[in-house]
Amino acid sequence: MNAAFDTYPSLEMAFSDRFRGHNERDWTEWAERHFYDSATAIPPQAGEVWLNRQKLNYRGISDKNAIRHLIAANVDQAFLGEIGSLVDLKRLELECPFLAADLTPLLSLTNLEHLSIDSPRNLSDLSPLLELPRLKTLLITNAKKMPNIEWLRGAHHLEVIGIEGAIDCDYTIQSLAPLAGLRSLRAFLGVSTRLADKSLMPLAECPKLEFLAIARFAPRSAFEQLQQARPDIFCRWFDPKAWGTAALKPIE
Known part of the structure; x- marks a missing residue:
């Protein structure tokens, strides 16, 4: 463990x-x-910006071309359209709620490496995000209309995938099979999730996987099977002591 990890x-x-x-x-x-109250208050040289949409306070952010890291909340379609002009963005965090229904503006962000979307209310198809050529981290939280994760099959360029529920609303993953064999995947994050088929073994086929942060959504035997196949992965549920804590109620 390095010095940075010692602080945790x-x-x-x-x-x-x-x-x-x-x-x-x-x-x-x-x-x-x-943090800025409006786009007009953002200095031209600002590289890191946090803006919550209030009425039309986002207007003009498309001219702030120095932004490399943007945290934006309450993003509607018009706001997303302006974000799509920030072609040098490397990190974009779309906080709850995300109100846009068309992801097309994001496809112009060809330098984007990290994208997180919290509570997309109007989206069921997120597959266009895989067209972002430099994307390495994709975190999706509380996507109530997303039917499954089949769209992640073949997402070999992603190093971190997060498919997560909310504190008061678990998201059910039907199967982890779409993740099997992803060549670049290093971490899978699945907080507040359930797993319908209870099989973890598709993850054993991800050669670079090193971290698994998921709910205790499978039987202990399933975690033991994965640990035997891939002892190099870090997962808290590989530790027998962790099984003394509460778990999500299993799916019937």
């Missing part, structure tokens, strides 16, 4: 922050230095 209370939290991209973020600093 657990190895799981250290891995989670690393793969979510939070390990180098100070939220207090972001609130003090990077």
Whole structure:
């Protein structure tokens, strides 16, 4: 474990922050230095920006070409259209709620490496996101209308995939089979999720997988089987001591 990981209370939290991209973020600093009430208040040279949409306060953000990391909340279609003009964006976090229904503006962000979308209310098909050529991290949270993860088959360029539910609403993954064999996948994040078929073994076929942060959504025997096949993966449920804690109610 390196010095940076030594500052965390657990190895799981250290891995989670690393793969979510939070390990180098100070939220207090972001609130003090990077939060803006409107796009017009953003300096031309600002590289990191946090903006919550209130009426039309986002107008003009398309001209802020220095932005490389944007956190945006309450994004509707018009706001997303302006974000689509920020062609040098590398990291985009679309916070709850995400109201747009057409992802087309994002496809112009050809330099984007990290994308997270929280609570997309009007989307069922997220497959266009796989057209982003440099995307490495894709985190989807509380996508109530997304029927399954079949669209992730062949997403060999992604290194981190997160398919997660919300605190008060678990998301059911029918099967992990679409992830089998993904060549670049290093981490799969599945907090507040359920797994319908209870099989973890598709993950054993991901050669670079090193971190698994999921709910206890399969029998203990399934985790033991995966551990035997891939002892190189870090997963808290590989530790027998972890089974003393509460689990999600299994699907009938």
